[in-house]
Amino acid sequence: MTTLLYEGKSKRMYETGDPFVLKVEYKDEVTAKNGSRHDFAPGKGRLNNLITSNIFERLEAAGIPSHFIETTGEATQIVRRVDMIPMEIVVRNLAAGDITNRLGFKKGEEFAPPLIEFFLKDDALHDPLINRAHAIHMKIATHDEIDELKKRANQINVALLDIMEPMGLKLADFKIEFGRDRKGNILLADEISPDTCRIWDAATGENFDKDVYREGTGSVVDAYQKFYEKMEEIK
Helix, strand or coil, X not given: CCEEEEECCCEEEEECCCCCEEEEEECCEEEECCCCEEEECCCHHHHHHHHHHHHHHHHHHCXXXXXXXXXXXXXXXXXXXXXXXXXXXXXXXXXXXXXXXXCCCXXXXXXXXXXXXXXXXXXXXXCCEECHHHHHHCCCCCHHHHHHHHHHHHHHHHHHHHHHHHHCEEEEEEEEEEEECCCCCEEEECCCCXXXXXXXXXXXXXXXXXXXXXXXXXXXXXXXXXHHHHHHHCC
């Protein structure tokens, strides 16, 4: 029997019979603007679960540890229990989204090397941009841990680019989160899916991510399904 531990905008987390293992259920919901915009999207939970599971398995094979254990159903998986680090790490290969408004970069402008930004995970404060000094002062992470997080972020970026390129896609940017397991080891956590990435067709510029919902240009389920099919083709 499972007990609901936490419910967020896109997932529910359940306790299991093992105190060190949690069950994740992906929801058929889509949100934007810190949850102020909200709709139901039947089938989205299944796709995010399958895509995240696939990507985490590939990252594990590339030597990048995560909390992922295994897929247990169409919209469920089990993961190692971690204490989440309240920080979102955004890796940008190409300018898109808020950085074009915040700093005036032209959409599609390349960052070489990739740009890494930290955001405090706090909806009430609208997830503000923070720097290393902020994170250390707030006791979110130590100096060495921040170095480790940046190193992991770059490794994940390389691995994701290796996944996307054969699919004929560009990875503009993505958001990741980490947690600490019971031994203090830092593990990639949460998810990596079209909800957390900006993914563009290299030839046409077509979106395969949540921007189709943010910008009202299409169906997230259709876009995610196309992405999943492309990913399955290059196994």
